[in-house]
Amino acid sequence: MSKRPPITNRVRELREEHDRISQAALGEAVGVTRHTIIAIEQGRYSPSLETAFRIARRFGVGVEDVFGWEGE
Amino acid sequence: MSFREKSAWVMGAIMLATGLWYAQLVAAAPQAPVIGPLIPYVLAVIVLSIVAQVILAVASPKEADAPADERERAAIDRAGHFSGAVLGFGVITAIVMHIGGWSATLLVHAIVGALIVSTIAEYALQIFYFRRATR
Numbered sequence: 001m002s003k004r005p006p007i008t009n010r011v012r013e014l015r016e017e018h019d020r021i022s023q024a025a026l027g028e029a030v031g032v033t034r035h036t037i038i039a040i041e042q043g044r045y046s047p048s049l050e051t052a053f054r055i056a057r058r059f060g061v062g063v064e065d066v067f068g069w070e071g072e
Numbered sequence: 073m074s075f076r077e078k079s080a081w082v083m084g085a086i087m088l089a090t091g092l093w094y095a096q097l098v099a100a101a102p103q104a105p106v107i108g109p110l111i112p113y114v115l116a117v118i119v120l121s122i123v124a125q126v127i128l129a130v131a132s133p134k135e136a137d138a139p140a141d142e143r144e145r146a147a148i149d150r151a152g153h154f155s156g157a158v159l160g161f162g163v164i165t166a167i168v169m170h171i172g173g174w175s176a177t178l179l180v181h182a183i184v185g186a187l188i189v190s191t192i193a194e195y196a197l198q199i200f201y202f203r204r205a206t207r
Contacts, residue, residue, distance in 0.1 A: 031141065032143065033138070035202075
């Protein structure tokens, strides 16, 4: 198994804060599949910069409010 | 399991089953004209692939219509890269064996075999990359 990307995220937390939007609905809103949202939430996949911005904009926050560097 | 992973499993299984069948046909008559096993093999792959893709698309029409996303594209590209190397290795090996005395018929079968193996490797690697951590 390869090393996990050193990027943390608050996607699940933000989904729950925003009317518990489903993984599928978030995926559709930002142009990725539900499985990619699951992989992001589990820390198995770091999205592209464009998708990171789309996710942040969907929640009305900045990219750094969604994604962070491990240990910081 | 995502639509593309299901598709990779099904297509990999089809390529494996038809590949074994092709190998059996060739082993039964190694020096027979290439067309003999090749035409039924190609027809079987085409028909089974169409039937499988139609069944998968009917079962998940929305996912089937959606293009691959960035994570899936990265997995598909990486799998294609490595399967290309498998194909190249198989073709070069077949040519070397031909130079070493294999007939032209066996050369063609070996190249078709390399294509089959590289396609199976491509689907297997797609599944691997869909599942593992990806940057």
